[in-house]
Amino acid sequence: MSYAWQTYCKARLLAAGEQEDAEPEYMRYIVDLLATPEFKSLEVIPHHIPTTLLTHVRCVSYVAYSLCRRYGGDSKIAARGGLLHDLYYYDWHDFSDKSHRWHGVLHPSRALKNACLLLGEVDKRTADCIHRHMFPFTPIPPIYRESIMVSLSDKICANFDVLIARFSSVRRRFEHDTELHFN
Ligand SMILES: [Fe+2]
Numbered sequence: 679m680s681y682a683w684q685t686y687c688k689a690r691l692l693a694a695g696e697q698e699d700a701e702p703e704y705m706r707y708i709v710d711l712l713a714t715p716e717f718k719s720l721e722v723i724p725h726h727i728p729t730t731l732l733t734h735v736r737c738v739s740y741v742a743y744s745l746c747r748r749y750g751g752d753s754k755i756a757a758r759g760g761l762l763h764d765l766y767y768y769d770w771h772d773f774s775d776k777s778h779r780w781h782g783v784l785h786p787s788r789a790l791k792n793a794c795l796l797l798g799e800v801d802k803r804t805a806d807c808i809h810r811h812m813f814p815f816t817p818i819p820p821i822y823r824e825s826i827m828v829s830l831s832d833k834i835c836a837n838f839d840v841l842i843a844r845f846s847s848v849r850r851r852f853e854h855d856t857e858l859h860f861n
């Protein structure tokens with residue numbers, strides 16, 4: 679099993695509220711954010727099928743945290759930056775709402791603004807995690823180790839989400855490795 683897949687599966691378990699006791703340091707880094715109404719509201723916003731936006735940001739957060747623990751970087755900033763990277767409050771699939779236009783390009787700025795509103799201020803590394811995570815879809819790359827890990831983790835999680843949704847063999851493997859099941 680690849681390290682990326684193994685970490686993604688662990689992230690999905692944590693996002694489902696399982697095995698949190700096994701990751702006390704990680705949970706300590708993010709528990710205050712998860713308790714906010716802003717993050718609770720992400721639970722009902724769809725993201726990549728079959729995940730919600732809350733599941734997605736929790737996965738990216740844990741994968742980025744794990745990459746920093748393994749390869750270097752501030753794992754706390756990666757954990758929190760990963761959680762904050764998609765902090766917007768709408769379903770981007772809803773094209774009837776004109777305010778969602780240019781979501782792919784604009785949502786990093788929206789998420790950074792929402793993070794600043796939530797936290798009062800955001801340090802430059804965390805801001806880079808949020809603002810530059812869409813590279814290379816957006817032109818300016820992340821420059822810190824933590825923000826590079828968040829951007830990479832976003833791609834890892836998004837790709838596994840889509841593979842699980844598209845291919846029953848990958849879904850069965852996921853269910854086997856996590857014992858999480860879909861309806
Ligand atoms: Fe995003």
Ligand SMILES: [Fe+2]
Pocket residue numbers: 734738763764832
């Ligand atoms: Fe994302």
